[in-house]
Amino acid sequence: MCGIVGYVGPQNATDVVIEGLRRLEYRGYDSAGLSVRRPEGHVTLKRSGKLKNLEDALEATPLAGAHAIGHTRWATHGPPTDRNAHPHVTEDTRVALIHNGIIENHQALRERLNGAGHVFTSDTDSEVLVHLIEEAYDGDLSDAVRAALRQVEGAYAVVVSHADHDELVVARMTSPLVLGYGEGETFVASDVPAILKHTRRVSYLQDGQVATLRPAGIQATDLEGHPQELEIDTIDWDLEAAEKGGWPHFMLKEIYEQPQVLVNTLSDRLSQSTGDANLNLTLDPSAIDRIVIVAAGTASYAGEVGRTLLERWARIPTTVEVASEFRYANPIVDARTLVVAVSQSGETIDTLEAVREGIRHGARSLAILNSKGSSISREVDDIIDIHAGPEIGVASTKAYVAMVTVFAMLALHFGRARGALSLEEGQDRVAELKRLPNLVADALEGRPAIAAAARSLAEARSVLYLGRGVHVASAKEGALKLKEISYVHAEAFPTGEMKHGPIALIDAAVPTVAVATDGPLTGKTASNLQEIKARGGRVFAIATRGADGLDGAADVRLDVPPVEDALAPVVVAVPLQLLAYEASVALGRDVDQPRNLAKSVTVE
Ligand code: F6R
Numbered sequence: 001m002c003g004i005v006g007y008v009g010p011q012n013a014t015d016v017v018i019e020g021l022r023r024l025e026y027r028g029y030d031s032a033g034l035s036v037r038r039p040e041g042h043v044t045l046k047r048s049g050k051l052k053n054l055e056d057a058l059e060a061t062p063l064a065g066a067h068a069i070g071h072t073r074w075a076t077h078g079p080p081t082d083r084n085a086h087p088h089v090t091e092d093t094r095v096a097l098i099h100n101g102i103i104e105n106h107q108a109l110r111e112r113l114n115g116a117g118h119v120f121t122s123d124t125d126s127e128v129l130v131h132l133i134e135e136a137y138d139g140d141l142s143d144a145v146r147a148a149l150r151q152v153e154g155a156y157a158v159v160v161s162h163a164d165h166d167e168l169v170v171a172r173m174t175s176p177l178v179l180g181y182g183e184g185e186t187f188v189a190s191d192v193p194a195i196l197k198h199t200r201r202v203s204y205l206q207d208g209q210v211a212t213l214r215p216a217g218i219q220a221t222d223l224e225g226h227p228q229e230l231e232i233d234t235i236d237w238d239l240e241a242a243e244k245g246g247w248p249h250f251m252l253k254e255i256y257e258q259p260q261v262l263v264n265t266l267s268d269r270l271s272q273s274t275g276d277a278n279l280n281l282t283l284d285p286s287a288i289d290r291i292v293i294v295a296a297g298t299a300s301y302a303g304e305v306g307r308t309l310l311e312r313w314a315r316i317p318t319t320v321e322v323a324s325e326f327r328y329a330n331p332i333v334d335a336r337t338l339v340v341a342v343s344q345s346g347e348t349i350d351t352l353e354a355v356r357e358g359i360r361h362g363a364r365s366l367a368i369l370n371s372k373g374s375s376i377s378r379e380v381d382d383i384i385d386i387h388a389g390p391e392i393g394v395a396s397t398k399a400y401v402a403m404v405t406v407f408a409m410l411a412l413h414f415g416r417a418r419g420a421l422s423l424e425e426g427q428d429r430v431a432e433l434k435r436l437p438n439l440v441a442d443a444l445e446g447r448p449a450i451a452a453a454a455r456s457l458a459e460a461r462s463v464l465y466l467g468r469g470v471h472v473a474s475a476k477e478g479a480l481k482l483k484e485i486s487y488v489h490a491e492a493f494p495t496g497e498m499k500h501g502p503i504a505l506i507d508a509a510v511p512t513v514a515v516a517t518d519g520p521l522t523g524k525t526a527s528n529l530q531e532i533k534a535r536g537g538r539v540f541a542i543a544t545r546g547a548d549g550l551d552g553a554a555d556v557r558l559d560v561p562p563v564e565d566a567l568a569p570v571v572v573a574v575p576l577q578l579l580a581y582e583a584s585v586a587l588g589r590d591v592d593q594p595r596n597l598a599k600s601v602t603v604e
Helices: 013-027 051-060 106-115 127-136 141-149 250-256 258-266 297-314 349-360 398-417 423-444 447-458 471-486 495-500 522-533 565-586
Strands: 003-008 031-038 041-048 067-073 095-103 154-162 168-173 178-181 186-189 201-204 209-214 217-222 290-295 318-322 337-343 364-369 382-385 462-467 489-494 512-515 539-544 556-560
Touching: 003 013, 003 095, 003 154, 003 168, 003 209, 013 031, 013 051, 013 067, 013 186, 031 051, 031 095, 031 154, 041 051, 041 095, 067 095, 067 154, 095 127, 106 127, 127 141, 127 154, 141 154, 141 168, 141 209, 168 186, 178 217, 186 209, 250 258, 250 565, 258 398, 258 423, 258 565, 290 297, 290 349, 297 318, 297 337, 297 398, 297 471, 297 565, 337 349, 349 364, 364 398, 382 398, 398 423, 398 565, 423 556, 423 565, 447 471, 447 539, 447 556, 447 565, 462 471, 462 495, 471 489, 471 512, 471 565, 489 495, 495 522, 512 522, 512 565, 522 539, 539 565, 556 565
Parallel strands: 290 318, 290 337, 337 364, 364 382, 462 489, 462 512, 512 539, 539 556
Antiparallel strands: 003 067, 003 186, 031 041, 031 067, 095 154, 154 168, 168 209, 178 186, 178 201, 209 217
16 A cells, blocks of 8 residues: 655655655555655655656755655545645644554544644544654653554554654554665665665564664664564565566566566476475475465455365365455354465455454464565465565566466375375476466467457457356456456456356447366357357457367457466466556556555555
8 A cells, every 4th residue: 555665864865765655656656745854843745646746846846854754645534635645744843754554543533632732634544643642742752652552543554753853763553664774874664675775684563563763773662662673684686676677567577577487486396206396384284174265356366276276186175265355254264274365465454364363263374475574474374485576566467377376386285295196197287387487488479469459458348258167267367457457347257157147248349358278168168159259249269279179269369378277377367467458558548557556455
């Protein structure tokens, strides 16, 4: 969600903060603001719209100061106007604050503070924090921040500056914050790319911790003021990984990174001789009877492919639950249930709370993640890192294929350990998994034909995505990609469901994308597609190169290389992603930062 950057040190604080915000803009981007501390008070500049508006304003009015805090906002309470942008500052400008998260008891606090004479200047929940800190301040900023935070309920990552002190006080409850250590300077941000140019040495603040950043170092306490140790981690990837590097969009770069991502995901985890995957789990595969996968959006579609893999290869009953529902469902899980959380960011609040709910009910837990040190990583028994590298485009691409590939390795491992797969079957699957990077590279070659098809989708009133078996999930993922970055309405159905209702939507302005790679049900799919054509619908089929089972049922074929059915979602993801990408470009949309969305969804 919102992007946060703070800096204390000898560099030009405004430059450090603005550059950091630029690298976080993918998190949320409907307004931006910056406060610079001076002994007489804070100077603050805020602008609605993209960060560029703030940068233009800063060009007209450069702001220099000893330290600075900056924020890009994804609105929750109050529209994205200048006055609702962060930082929020007290009337006398002595306290300035930025916040990510939601203060749930803000209404009651606002009424009390209003009664005590505090004047509010925004509609946000966040502003109560700055008044609470002002009220509690008695010369020690970290004391005041702790006292204020003890009164609030909800989620927060906050950074607070006071004109009296050359320090920033930061705190976290649920929303992420990373602290950076430089030479005579310290940093805080909501994500690593914002500060990686300056340091690789970081600490991930934990829930309930409050830290004070000074040029010389960082000290942490809990909310009561008891000292806390901060673990220092070293970031092992380079900033180039989070830069466009000549590509027109992050999304396209990330789509083309997929062959290499899969090499990294598979890395040295597969053994041809044992027909198994080594995932370094503490879990005994025979200690579980069922699996529940919890995730949101694209990660949940990766989970749906995962369910098919786990059921087919390991014969373990598996369900996929949308995390925002599971967390309130009083789920039926026990010590012989494995709850698997899937998340690129590791910070999605619904997924975090869902896995916590499973753990509260006594389940074993595993997380499939792309983010070291993330909130979810700290809650679970086992972690499998998907090794996709930083994903910046708001629409998830490379993380999805890496998640599916991890599920395939998990299914292989469980299948071998539980005797559902023989040595020979395991070895076949290892060989097939190792082909995935090349198959994805091959699928990328189809881009020109996909771009032509995408131009038709861009003109559609609505697009239906269909698939059978493992490709029901592919269809859902394809439809989500199209709608989120092109704003063309798209819906996904199991192919066989068409005649039970959705076929009523078909006409010349409603084309169908059918994920129809070769398999035992291709003949049935062909009949369903003929039914669509007979009603004037145009059919784009993602089909297996060289297979003729569709028997002319497609108007346009987008071919992918042949692959084992359960792994085909990894390969068909490529044309689905490129269709959405090219449609978005054809419509002139903002591919990497589509409207209303944010990369890391840390609010409910
Ligand atoms: C879609 C997309 C979202 C995320 C979802 C979960 O392209 O990116 O649907 O997949 O918000 O995010 P993570 O994986 O970070 O938990």
